[in-house]
Amino acid sequence: MSTRVIELKRSVFESNDERAELLRKELKEKKIFLLNLMSSPGSGKTTTLKATIAALKDKYNIGVMEADIDSDVDAKKIADTGVKAIQLHTGGMCHLDADMTRQGLDALVEGDVDLAILENVGNLVCPAEFDTGASKNAMILSVPEGHDKPLKYPLMFSICDVVLINKIDVAPYFDFDMEKCKEYIHMRNPKAEIIPICAKTGEGVDVFAKWLSDQVDEWKA
Amino acid sequence: MSTRVIELKRSVFESNDERAELLRKELKEKKIFLLNLMSSPGSGKTTTLKATIAALKDKYNIGVMEADIDSDVDAKKIADTGVKAIQLHTGGMCHLDADMTRQGLDALVEGDVDLAILENVGNLVCPAEFDTGASKNAMILSVPEGHDKPLKYPLMFSICDVVLINKIDVAPYFDFDMEKCKEYIHMRNPKAEIIPICAKTGEGVDVFAKWLSDQVDEWKA
Numbered sequence: 029m030s031t032r033v034i035e036l037k038r039s040v041f042e043s044n045d046e047r048a049e050l051l052r053k054e055l056k057e058k059k060i061f062l063l064n065l066m067s068s069p070g071s072g073k074t075t076t077l078k079a080t081i082a083a084l085k086d087k088y089n090i091g092v093m094e095a096d097i098d099s100d101v102d103a104k105k106i107a108d109t110g111v112k113a114i115q116l117h118t119g120g121m122c123h124l125d126a127d128m129t130r131q132g133l134d135a136l137v138e139g140d141v142d143l144a145i146l147e148n149v150g151n152l153v154c155p156a157e158f159d160t161g162a163s164k165n166a167m168i169l170s171v172p173e174g175h176d177k178p179l180k181y182p183l184m185f186s187i188c189d190v191v192l193i194n195k196i197d198v199a200p201y202f203d204f205d206m207e208k209c210k211e212y213i214h215m216r217n218p219k220a221e222i223i224p225i226c227a228k229t230g231e232g233v234d235v236f237a238k239w240l241s242d243q244v245d246e247w248k249a
Numbered sequence: 250m251s252t253r254v255i256e257l258k259r260s261v262f263e264s265n266d267e268r269a270e271l272l273r274k275e276l277k278e279k280k281i282f283l284l285n286l287m288s289s290p291g292s293g294k295t296t297t298l299k300a301t302i303a304a305l306k307d308k309y310n311i312g313v314m315e316a317d318i319d320s321d322v323d324a325k326k327i328a329d330t331g332v333k334a335i336q337l338h339t340g341g342m343c344h345l346d347a348d349m350t351r352q353g354l355d356a357l358v359e360g361d362v363d364l365a366i367l368e369n370v371g372n373l374v375c376p377a378e379f380d381t382g383a384s385k386n387a388m389i390l391s392v393p394e395g396h397d398k399p400l401k402y403p404l405m406f407s408i409c410d411v412v413l414i415n416k417i418d419v420a421p422y423f424d425f426d427m428e429k430c431k432e433y434i435h436m437r438n439p440k441a442e443i444i445p446i447c448a449k450t451g452e453g454v455d456v457f458a459k460w461l462s463d464q465v466d467e468w469k470a
Contacts, residue, residue: 068289069401070391097404098401099397120378122343150401151343151373152372157341177291180322182319198423202419
């Protein structure tokens with residue numbers, strides 16, 4: 029499947045929070061669930077999405093927006109799974125806001141998508157500051173990054189509904205303390221779901237797919 | 250050794266480029282070399298610095314500024330090496346500019362530092378957009394992040410004088426193509442030095458220490 033590249037325009041609206049609430053309300057009315065997936069560069073967002081799509085593509089009409097400063101390698105990988113994928117180019121911007129997300133959704137949603145996923149720019153800082161209008165926020169922290177990240181990037185952890193801890197297969201080769209990590213995450217956000225996974229082997233992806241499916245069904249109810 | 254925490258103020262100056270040039274000129278006159286070290290969260294900046302300090306601390310008076318949004322875990326780790334370390338808190342900002350760097354240097358440099366190192370906020374996007382006034386820019390890409398990162402974060406790779414490829418000890422457990430990675434980096438920046446290292450075991454750190462030492466000596470000459 030070929031991929032389409034959208035060059036995003038910078039937003040001209042003053043209040044991103046208002047624009048985000050408006051988008052969220054519209055999506056709710058249209059029964060479209062939007063997941064905003066964030067992480068550092070290289071934490072495994074695209075691989076996790078591929079495994080999640082495999083688990084859910086018979087149940088939902090999935091569409092994926094891959095945001096990057098440059099390149100379209102991710103959208104191509106997602107398109108290989110058979111779902112609709114578009115590439116968003118941010119023009120150097122370090123995050124997406126609600127209006128940029130809307131530009132992507134306008135290109136992605138043509139009638140039948142009910143689970144839209146935004147893979148945000150790889151960045152633990154700026155994307156946390158801009159509400160995209162998503163129904164839920166998810167993030168990935170990978171084992172090689174270290175268990176101390178919730179101490180250093182507090183906002184990102186505090187705004188996410190679910191934190192996936194990826195690359196648990198390589199845990200034996202890193203000084204990663206899973207219990208400390210969970211403690212630090214809950215220090216920032218007591219309500220965060222924490223799901224350890226290995227996107228490469230598929231371990232734990234069923235747990236995340238179940239969580240996501242529950243959220244989508246509740247949103248559409 | 251105890252660490253000092255500096256809460257940075259947002260810059261009030263319009264032209265960061267001018268402020269950066271001014272700072273660089275002043276540092277040159279004072280024979281202080283400033284290295285700006287950047288990477289994604291968890292790529293191993295602090296571990297690399299510790300190994301580099303061990304190699305160079307008899308030759309230079311080293312001072313380190315650890316920039317983070319929150320916490321002082323990194324400054325404490327660096328202070329354990331016996332060199333001067335201060336923690337800079339960015340107040341949520343995703344990068345440091347020249348004036349914020351100057352605020353840190355004012356606190357760090359009291360007479361005798363000739364090699365100052367700024368560990369920037371973990372972020373492959375925004376820090377690349379703001380000249381800190383550093384003598385040289387360095388970045389770390391770690392093996393678990395993947396060899397495709399120069400395709401996705403072009404500006405960061407294009408402004409760095411040296412790219413360290415860290416965590417080469419775990420390469421057997423990841424799909425990381427070193428030759429492709431070097432090709433992509435040189436596509437962005439033909440002049441970039443590329444040095445594979447393992448900060449944890451010390452492998453390759455001597456090559457980086459030699460590179461850094463050459464730069465400092467040339468700067469002070």
